[in-house]
Amino acid sequence: MTKYASLIFFLIVFFNLNAQNLDEQFDLKNTFIQPENIIQINDGHYFIDFGKAYFGTIEITSKESQSDSLIVHLGEKLNGVSHIDRNPGATIRYKRAKLNALTANIPTSPKLEPYKRNTTGAAIRLPDSVGVIIPFRYCEIENLKVPIESITIRQKALHNKFNDKASSFSSSNKTMDAIWEMCKHTIKATSFTGYYVDGDRERIPYEADAYINQLSHYSVDNEYAMARRTNAYFIDNPTWPTEWLLHTVLMFYTDYMYTGDIVPLKEHYENLKLKTLMDLERPDGLISSQSPNLTKALVLKLGFKKADTKIKDIIDWPPAQKDTGWKLATAEGERDGYDIVPVNTVINSFYYYNLKLMSEIAGFIDNKEDVIFFNKKAKKVKETINTILFDSEKGIYIDGEGSTHSALHANMLPLAFDLVPEEHIASVTKFIKSRGMACSVYGAQYLLEGLYKNGEAQYAARLITDTTGDRNWWNMIKSGSTMAMEAWDVKYKPNTDWNHAWGTAPLNVITRYMWGITPKTAGFSVAQIKPQLGDLSFSSIKVPTKVGFINADFKKNKNNTATYYITIPNQMTAEFIVPEKSKKVFLNKKRIKGNKASFILEGGTTSIEIIY
Template identity: 55%
Template sequence: ILVSSDKSNIDSDIGDIWDSKQVMNNISVNLKHGGEPLKPNTDYYWKVRIFDSDNRLSGYSEVQKFCTGSFEGTVSSKNFFLIEQISPFSFKKNSESSYFIDFGKDAFGTIELRYQAKKREILTFRLGEKLSDGKIDINPGGSIRFQEVTLNVTPDKQNYTLVLPPDRRNTEGDAILLPDSFGVVFPFRYCEIDNASENIKSEDIKQKAFFHYFDYAQSSFTSSDKILDQVWDICKYSMKATSFTGLYIDGDRERIPYEADAYINQLGHYCTDREYAMGRQTIEYFMDHPTWPTEWLLHTILMVIEDYKYTGDAKLIKEYYEMLKNKTLKELAREDGLISTQTGKITGEFMSKIGFADTTKRLRDIVDWPQSQKGTGWNLADPKGESDGHQMLPVNTVVNCFFYENMKIMAEVAGLLNKPEDLDEFHYMASKVKKSINEKLFDRQKGVYIDGEGSDHSSLHSNMLPLAFDIVPEKYKNSVVDFVKSRGMACSVYGAQFLLEGLYKAGESLYALDLMRSESERSWWNMIKTGSTITMEAWDMKYK
């Protein structure tokens, strides 16, 4: 490996920063720099060549350039943002002064317009995500966006960028803020323009869209099933479209990262682009900004181990090991290993240890969202909500399945860091929790898991998670699988991740595939059918 301070040196095979010489081992990724210390905010160039087992030498790879950032702050480094000027997918002139533009896909951004006015005018713009009778829906409901703004144009100016008003909910408080240079960004697919006295052509207008770095060419998917292909496309584009803050956020409603959403986003992102900066930055964000749902917090270590599996880089594990131990909620465990958030063990000191700045906050079990009509008080389309009527009890099966998975992963992490005492402790705890789940949270007569200690109800969630986390004893797998299949997609889009994982692990690959390519109301295809180009938080509008 040669690392150089300028292009001329690297082109001349001079590694003035580092020349690794010939290294005889099988390590092919995540090699630690061994030359002069790198400087912050500096450009460097590098290339590599390899030797085979017979000592035959290859040519050098193409030269690569990288720029270091600031060495202060987080362990991981940020990547850069992308701004794309997107041309209309369709452009229609409705009248002499009005236009309708469809940019093909929803994106976060604003409008750029080239317009030569002969006199001072005020153009009216309507931006939206949803149509009604061929026009932008001005009352789309929920968190679907619509906005009407005006633009003052003058004869002495030709190029304009539409300035949008901020939404207090997603630009204040805990919301992830954008650089001031971005201005206000807004999600929209459609644009309507009124009161334009001069002619506007399709090439005069662009959707100025903001993204985190995302190399779309890194992955592709085609199959014999056109619905499955479209499901892949909407999921992949969703990851790019919602990347505009540089962290995995909930979407536009709050623009706040939540651990469970972020984990699922990470799984898809790491599979479709070899770009890990956003995932790693999000993990570090969660160290000091956890969210209130118990199960969400228990996704933190799931994100960390996935990052390690993809990158081979253990820096995050080493840096945050003690905090990760706290975030497993192991301190809440009873003698039998099961945990509960309702035993009085959660104090202000405990909340501080797991990363909360406001130590008056408390964890609450969630299972899925929205919970039942009884639990939320909302008038839901399905009274069972997205949690399949899960019975909320102090010792919750869903929470303890995640706790078991945390213990299992922490044992792996302790092994990576050569901490044998911790490894033994976490391994023992995992065994204890698994045993207690199968003894105290399982109905042997029915062959299914119950929702919690003392429960008389079994939800999909209480059974799909034991399958996903390898908790189910072999002799009960058939009865648990039969129950899971009997419930269909009785979980949210979030819960579907673990439902599919559990089904594939249980050998039910065809049934899982059928769920992914389903045309039912509770499917990804239904999102596409409704006109969305970004995956929705709920299967259909009526469920929110």
């Protein structure tokens, strides 16, 4: 192991990135939200519920003056009925502040003390005019001397430009609907810095967080500036986990497919090649962050400001108890006991996917030599993974070279990235299903993708809508959060927060895989619609694109038929993939002859009836 055996440099994140000043740069908005409920606790003491948590503060306007001071409590979590939890634990937020007085007809807000960790170092700075804000849903006011009818109290929510009407979803499964709405709200509410940040504990952009944030954001709004800004940030400000770095190409690729703008790919092409980490390749094609090729010069080229701080290799957060000293609910934390060896399956699955996408990116910019170059590399890596990292006797992948353990992660990533040979899909899928949700909320993105891509739509939908135990999105709602949480529960990650957009996998998976609405060509000039709606009896969805909105409705009829009504913009065509086991298909009430696997929809509304 060399002096630079670990790729990542923790202190860089906290001490060496430039602070971001958002003044006059971004389209940040304040929305004022009225209370949903006001309850009098006792004389002068009131409890206010705004319905959902946002990042911001409160604004009080009184018709009468009050010279005595007031005490204001803001928080995300309750402790009993109508009482904000003053000690919520983890990184769940609560603040107490004092208002010295109320002056008639003058809006006033309490002065909140900042958290050092999310306002220093690499944290994205807010404009000075914003002041200190926290995520909160609830407010308590004590020592109010004027009548409650004399004051107007509003939640002053800060967020980036967001079109609430750009998307919608409903279905026959109300649990799914509630989870989708929670995730959509998360995307809006966590946009308060103008960047995709990880959550309130740090307010730092991380590539893996940002990628899932991007997928979900693009599924509910056709506003792309924030993703562009975040992508550009990562070129010069990479973060320390190897796996996170390997999300950079994914983000740039996704942006091009949704927007059709080739400029960022051309501008950053050479840097994207670096971010694949192909410099760490050994002769058989696999990479390792313990490669002797990881020199100080390479680290600096990757964008790190220093090259002298060694930390751990990549893991699925949060790590196992032995790595942190945390007393967790399960010893393996969120990684299903993953055996982190120098040449591991998760990292090399991401590496393969990077190469695969880079071959497409090279084609987009008309670099024919690199198309061949990356295709050749991808083919070699795939062959090596399926030779060295696959247990042929068990029919599943091991965690890495020399390991005898097989975690969910070592199998769900190859499945999601199309690495699994057709003859082994059944055994790999069977193993994955035996593990349940043995990954973090971040890992769930790839678990769900792999399942939907390989004929397990109904099982994937059950994972999304599971209400048993605590390793599911329903537990977030049941716990009281109105945004996606960083982890399934505090007991799995003791410093978890209640405002993490990387927990929104169901939102983008429902759009991109369950309804199957994705760009087939860059900029959505051609869309693909591949519905896998499982046992839903009806569903409706509205999906934003660069050229307009796709509206789709589905209803399962009693006579073993299903009807779709799909409306697409006039500037678009769409390839509709016929669901499996379809016997007859009628397009605008006319029978389509033959057993076509797909057909093209033109702009406007099309009715599709399928007989099973």
